[in-house]
Amino acid sequence: EKYVVAVVGATGAVGNEMIAVIEERDFPVERLRLFASERSEGVKLNFKGEEIAVETLKEDSFQDIDIALFSAGAERSKIWAPIAAKSGCVVIDNSSQWRMDPEVPLVVPEVNPHDLKWHKGIIANPNCSTIQMVVALKPIHDVAKIKRVVVTTFQAVSGTGKKAMDELLQQTVDLLNFREIKIEVYPHQIAFNVLPHIDKFLENGYTKEEMKMVNETKKIMGDPTIRVTATTVRVPVFRGHSESVNIETEKKITAKEVRELLSKAPGVVVMDNPEKNEYPLPIYASGRDEVFVGRIREDESIENGINMWIVSDNLRKGAALNAVQIAEELIKMVK
Ligand code: A2P
Ligand code: 11C
Structure with a gap:
């Protein structure tokens, strides 16, 4: 049909x-x-x-x-x-x-x-930043039950749309030619800069993008008990959102177990060979369908914690x- x-x-x-x-x-x-x-x-x-x-x-x-x-x-x-x-x-x-x-x-x-x-x-x-995170969280949640997530994002300008992509390109060209830049889409220059601000600020001091990550994660995972806190940041990248994600689980899970779990998970590619300088990067995730996960480590500051780095193309999987x-x-x- x-x-x-x-x-x-x-x-x-x-x-x-x-x-x-x-x-x-x-x-x-x-x-x-x-x-x-x-x-x-x-x-x-x-x-x-x-x-x-x-x-x-x-x-x-x-x-x-x-x-x-x-x-x-x-x-x-x-x-x-x-x-x-x-x-x-x-x-x-x-x-x-x-x-x-x-x-x-x-x-x-x-x-x-x-x-x-x-x-x-x-x-x-x-939301794009939520999608790529839950794809990697779900297999871990099923095995070890996630209690809390602390996430910081590094988000590409294509998340804002076409005008923002044009603005990053134009500002870069203008700055390299010592010309004055135009600032229209974001409240500040985005070329060669980092903005801790995505979408509107809310009464609680968080941005809408941050609260999307909190609320959408609970709804998609079907578990309102997962506690999520987020800081969302715009970086001068055209395509591909990156995320530093810290999770605390109820049951102990080792970094090796997380690597094995995620290697078998649908839509995920584990890219985690620090000895070869291999970890997910937005320039490689761009145009690809998968969610890439690397830098998988145990959080040594708590009993049951994992740190990881998640990258995916925000226009594709996102x-x-x-x-x-x-x-x-x-x-x-x-x-
Ligand atoms: P248009 O290109 O005609 O403005 P982006 O997120 O990249 O900025 O794209 C927004 C999309 O939404 C564009 O395709 C844009 O079309 C479309 N759009 C904006 N306003 C309307 C509208 N009133 N009805 C239908 N599509 C709209
Ligand atoms: C960004 N995540 O990267 C946003 C774009 O709620 O669909 C998507 C906004 C949304 O700017």
């Missing part, structure tokens, strides 16, 4: 990647429809050697669409996802709009595919790939 699939936000950083992933994985597409803002009306994008014109959204756009992958921002998802779902289309939404809604499953196929069973037309794709994997799981379920 083949499906009519839509990508909403097709001209964006994630949307582009969604089109590429659908093509690469040979998702059974009968017809692909592409949507973006009026600014992009008439723009043509390539899919399997065919030029597809970008459309704008209308009330009846979703009538004949089976699956819609949304990545056009939370505001658009808030308005359009319910309209799409009402027309009988299944929405896989990459924005933060529906993630914590108790009526909406939040899914990472390697972790909680069973939650797809109770969807009511909208399924949420988690967004587009995870969304397409959800669609693949869905069609497996109806077969």
Whole structure:
């Protein structure tokens, strides 16, 4: 069977990647429809050697669409996802709009595919930094029960979107040419800098990105008792989020056991040979599908603790790939 699939936000950083992933994985597409803002009306994008014109959204756009992958921002998802779902289309939404809604499953196929069973037309794709972390945490949690996670992230600018990628490139070029730089996307210069600030600040002093990691992790892992604390940081990298993750478990687990567990875990590649200077790096994870884990060590400051370094392509596993994997799981379920 083949499906009519839509990508909403097709001209964006994630949307582009969604089109590429659908093509690469040979998702059974009968017809692909592409949507973006009026600014992009008439723009043509390539899919399997065919030029597809970008459309704008209308009330009846979703009538004949089976699956819609949304990545056009939370505001658009808030308005359009319910309209799409009402027309009988299944929405896989990459924005933060529906993630914590108790009526909406939040899914990472390697972790909680069973939650797809109770969807009511909208399924949420988690935040990129959360996805790559839970893929590595789940196998450990199943064996040793994770009590607490302390995470610090090093996130690429593509997480913010296309404009931010252009800004990092332009600032770098301008600085190297001794020209004045423009600061538009972030509150500060991002080239040759590090910003301990992703998304808006909240009343508790944390950022929204930090609280996404706390709340989404509990929901995806199906365990509200896991305590998570996060510091999220933007770094001048184009693609690939890195994370320093410290976990405390109920049961003792050794670094060797974690390495063995993760080597067998779906979607994970262990890259941990310090003697050869081998550890995960964003430049190697970029364009790849897997979650790379290295620097696996026991935390010697506590009884049962592990430190590790997790890297993955935020546009792939962190967004587009995870969304397409959800669609693949869905069609497996109806077969
Ligand atoms: P457009 O390119 O026409 O602005 P990114 O996250 O990389 O910035 O991309 C955001 C995506 O969301 C783009 O594809 C953008 O389209 C799309 N988008 C923005 N506003 C709307 C809207 N009102 N309706 C549909 N798509 C939108
Ligand atoms: C970033 N994680 O890297 C963000 C982008 O909730 O989907 C994704 C925001 C979200 O900037």
